[in-house]
Amino acid sequence: MKTPWPDRLRRSGFDATHTAGAKATGVFALALIVAVLAVGCGTSGGTSESAVMAPAEPTATVEPAETSEPPEAPETKLATPEPTVTSAPVPFGSPLPRADIGEEALAGEEPGPQPVSIMIEDLDIVDASVVPVGVNDDETFEVPEADEVGWYEFGPSPGVEGSSVLAAHIAYDGVDGVFRSLADAEIGAVVAIGFDDGSTQRFRIESVTDYVKEELPASLFARDGDPQLALITCGGAFHPELRSYDSNTVAVAVPV
Amino acid sequence: MRRLLIALVATAVASVMFALPASAQDSARIHLIHGIPGVDVDVAVGGDNVFEGFVFGDTQDLSSFAGATLEDLQVKVAGTDDVAIDAGDTALPASGNFTVIAHLDASGTPALAVFENDDSSTAAGEGRLTVRHAAAAPAVDVLANGDVAFANVSNGAGGSLDLGAGTISATVVPTGASEPVVIGPADLTVAEGAHLIVYAVGSLDGDSLTVVTESITGLSTPPAAVNTGNSPVTTASGTSTTLIAALALAAVTLVAVPQVARSRR
Numbered sequence: 001m002k003t004p005w006p007d008r009l010r011r012s013g014f015d016a017t018h019t020a021g022a023k024a025t026g027v028f029a030l031a032l033i034v035a036v037l038a039v040g041c042g043t044s045g046g047t048s049e050s051a052v053m054a055p056a057e058p059t060a061t062v063e064p065a066e067t068s069e070p071p072e073a074p075e076t077k078l079a080t081p082e083p084t085v086t087s088a089p090v091p092f093g094s095p096l097p098r099a100d101i102g103e104e105a106l107a108g109e110e111p112g113p114q115p116v117s118i119m120i121e122d123l124d125i126v127d128a129s130v131v132p133v134g135v136n137d138d139e140t141f142e143v144p145e146a147d148e149v150g151w152y153e154f155g156p157s158p159g160v161e162g163s164s165v166l167a168a169h170i171a172y173d174g175v176d177g178v179f180r181s182l183a184d185a186e187i188g189a190v191v192a193i194g195f196d197d198g199s200t201q202r203f204r205i206e207s208v209t210d211y212v213k214e215e216l217p218a219s220l221f222a223r224d225g226d227p228q229l230a231l232i233t234c235g236g237a238f239h240p241e242l243r244s245y246d247s248n249t250v251a252v253a254v255p256v
Numbered sequence: 257m258r259r260l261l262i263a264l265v266a267t268a269v270a271s272v273m274f275a276l277p278a279s280a281q282d283s284a285r286i287h288l289i290h291g292i293p294g295v296d297v298d299v300a301v302g303g304d305n306v307f308e309g310f311v312f313g314d315t316q317d318l319s320s321f322a323g324a325t326l327e328d329l330q331v332k333v334a335g336t337d338d339v340a341i342d343a344g345d346t347a348l349p350a351s352g353n354f355t356v357i358a359h360l361d362a363s364g365t366p367a368l369a370v371f372e373n374d375d376s377s378t379a380a381g382e383g384r385l386t387v388r389h390a391a392a393a394p395a396v397d398v399l400a401n402g403d404v405a406f407a408n409v410s411n412g413a414g415g416s417l418d419l420g421a422g423t424i425s426a427t428v429v430p431t432g433a434s435e436p437v438v439i440g441p442a443d444l445t446v447a448e449g450a451h452l453i454v455y456a457v458g459s460l461d462g463d464s465l466t467v468v469t470e471s472i473t474g475l476s477t478p479p480a481a482v483n484t485g486n487s488p489v490t491t492a493s494g495t496s497t498t499l500i501a502a503l504a505l506a507a508v509t510l511v512a513v514p515q516v517a518r519s520r521r
Contacts, residue, residue: 093318100468135380170485171485213481233484
């Protein structure tokens with residue numbers, strides 16, 4: 001497991017802030033040059049710069065808002081300005097979920113059901129153990145023992161939005177891994193995932209692909225989009241002197 | 257000729273400068289947060305209310321106004337003409353990731369602060385934590401698992417840290433001291449691929465000190481590689497392929513030796 005706090009500290013310095021209390025247009029004068037240059041060169045802000053707000057020309061008016069349907073207004077919080085001459089943009093922004101308030105919110109959400117077992121009858125994989133894994137210190141996928149399948153815990157649980165990744169060895173230190181015959185999987189083979197709440201979900205393999213390791217698609221780790229399983233192992237030529245394989249074999253399965 | 261050339265260049269540059277804000281707007285993310293507990297507010301632009309009844313914690317998306325100017329921006333006590341924050345003509349940044357927060361300054365006066373947010377990718381397995389002091393309180397130290405992570409943070413300032421995803425125990429104390437704990441101890445989860453931004457808000461003397469948080473997601477980096485094998489697969493019978501190769505070599509040798517013997521004659 002990647003070493004958490006505090007050993008992997010990487011400071012990136014302090015944000016500066018710009019606070020506007022009373023009318024302070026004079027203060028922004030210097031900022032005008034910076035802001036105008038930024039616009040002219042199309043640069044995005046650096047993280048260590050103070051956030052500057054450029055002063056307005058005395059005759060500046062607000063540009064009309066881009067038309068895009070705002071989400072449903074919550075209760076009666078939004079006021080509709082009079083449709084008369086006004087320099088105010090209509091509607092004013094769009095509401096977002098409220099910021100979380102209070103110390104309790106710092107803990108984050110409770111995780112949902114997590115996978116604990118996998119079965120692929122066609123490949124003689126019966127009730128193999130699935131364990132949550134992350135990355136090693138060198139940022140490679142933390143693959144578990146040869147008789148286990150690692151579920152990438154930073155991604156979605158199987159069946160939830162996005163690509164849920166489960167990887168297992170093809171063979172390790174002379175012991176065949178759970179995914180030793182993944183490359184033989186056929187389209188339509190069923191994958192059953194068991195969860196820690198006792199539920200089960202079935203998936204159907206729709207593709208089996210080999211990728212040169214350096215070209216393993218990042219989309220296999222997507223956090224959004226239609227739910228899918230990405231079953232990954234090694235494949236292609238094995239190099240004994242390097243003790244490694246050329247490729248990754250990937251079987252993608254979708255919920256039944 | 258030279259003067260004409262300069263004029264042409266100047267015109268081209270000017271038109272580019274005026275044209276750019278439209279496209280730059282697409283790349284900006286600007287959120288407005290009401291960070292003053294205990295008071296509902298109305299927001300006015302150009303003398304008219306554009307938003308009423310803004311409750312503590314409410315967040316508005318102002319991204320479509322990136323590069324635009326909000327004329328005579330004011331934050332007022334809801335339902336009154338009592339101006340809490342008189343920001344004047346306020347031009348919003350044209351691009352980048354920003355949060356504007358209405359908060360109490362160190363002396364307890366309402367103010368607007370603008371912070372720029374780091375939305376660059378995080379390393380595989382890591383998330384990002386930012387803490388910002390937006391409360392009527394003296395400078396503080398922010399501790400994680402008992403160690404000082406951010407020292408001497410005063411109102412209007414903050415700090416950022418990339419760290420391995422996980423849960424830490426966070427406390428906030430007066431700077432240089434170990435007590436009293438003014439916020440926490442609280443479990444704080446750093447999610448992989450997300451930037452958690454925590455604002456200390458409220459008033460210490462007013463006994464309303466608390467935190468509001470926002471999160472920027474979608475910053476994750478996939479693992480560098482998936483290395484799932486360091487030996488060859490054995491056959492179905494369990495005999496290693498190396499042994500089979502050795503046996504095959506031996507069989508070839510047994511056939512070859514008699515030939516060599518015959519040729520010696």
